[in-house]
Amino acid sequence: MTEQYALSGVQRAAVVLLSLGEQQAAEVLKHMGAKEVQKLGVAMTSVGGVSRQEVEKVIDEFVNTLEQPNIGSGADEYVRSVLVQALGEERASSLIDRILLGRNTTGLDTLKWMEPRAIADLVRNEHPQIIAIVLSHLDGDQAAEALKFLPERTRADVLIRIATLDGIPPHALNELNDVMAKQFAGNQNLKSSTIGGIRVAANILNFMDGGQDEVILGAISQIDEPLTGRIRDLMFVFDNLAEIDDRAMQTVLREVPADKLALALRGADAKVREKITSNMSQRAAEMLVEDMEARGPVRLAEVEAAQKEILTIVRKMADDGTIQLAVKAEVFV
Structure with missing residues (x-):
């Protein structure tokens, strides 16, 4: 196993769970979200062929990570640091408040922990401006999923409103938060009214399934063509991987499954292929x-799905600060 194809973080976690045994692994999975369970489940079924030496190495690394002297001393800061690294500063803040400070989340913050379909059902009958404010308050992937469940005729209108949001008065945001808080028993301690904008709209579209982003952009261009161009300028698509620096690409390649990479490159620009292969060992x-050659014909939907999975990894690494993307994609940095 070459360095380029070393076990990813998810695969290492899968090895640890497989080593624990069924009952203990099940107890760990109970404390994870649906997305994390799904990712780990896939990884657990695909890490066959790992040598005993590699398993021991993963377990040793895991044990070393657990070593923290003076458990209880400085635990608050430890929990805060872990949550911020895992979720990002903004998304972790409300959870930190609940755990460390004993405060309830605000009405709008509560939405961040709901399923996208439930969010869409909650706001579908609201004015598009209200929907735009709510989606702007969510993470890009969650907002994109919620947008998919809204009527097609509403999507472009909502995206235009998100792109043209330039902050809203604190009292207006508090009023909206009060409406949500009544349903979730939250409070009204909002920290900022600066939400929305072209970057947020571009970020949401980046997480839409292949083709859906173009449908929405097409609808927006009929209303405001210059705005469409400005949104496109901030979108980060698979071909933009050719623009990231070599160190970032090498970091990405350590996390991307080899089978997904081979599939995604079937529909990639030659510059992207060159960028990727030039950052691998000759043998890799x-x-x-x-x-790629051994696979034969594949469906376009499979290629797009693989590209989307890789882009999700790249965006997550950019959000976490692990890598820096090109200036054009500064929405994620």
Whole structure:
């Protein structure tokens, strides 16, 4: 196993769970969200062939990570640091408040912990401006999922309103928060009224399924063509991988499954292929090309799904500060 194809973070977690045994692994999974369970489940079924030596190495790393002297001393800061690293500063803040400060989340913050379909059901009958404010308050992937469940005729209108939001008065945001708080028993301690904007709209569209982003952009262009161009300028698509620096690409390649990479590159621009292979060892690049050629014809939907999965990894790494993306994609940095 070459360095380029070393176990990813999810695969290492899968090895640890498989080593625990069924009962203990099940107890751990109970405390995870649906997305995390799904990712780990897939990883647990695909890490076959890992040598005993590699398993021991993963377990040793895991044990070393657990070593924290003076448990209880400085636990608050430890929990805060872990949550921020895992979720990002903004998304972690409300959870930190609940855990460390004993405060309830605000009405709008509560939405961040709801399923996208439930969010869409909650706001579908509201004015598009209200929907735009609510979606702007969510993370990009969650907002994109919620947008999918809204009527098609509403989506472009909502995206235009998100892109043209330039903050709203604190009292107006508090009033909206009060409406949500009544349903979730939250409070009304909002920290900021600066939400929305072209970057937020671009970020949401980046998480839409292949084709849906173009449908929405097409509808927006009929209303405001210059705005469409400004949104496109801030979107980060698969071909933009050619623009990131070599160190960032090498970091990305350590986290991307080899089979997904081979599939995604079937529909990629030549510049992207060159960027990726030039940041791999010669043997790893040869294996990648061989894998691509051995697959034969594949459906476009499979290629787009693989590209989307890789982009999700890249965006997550950019959000976490692990890598820096090109200036054009500064929405994620």
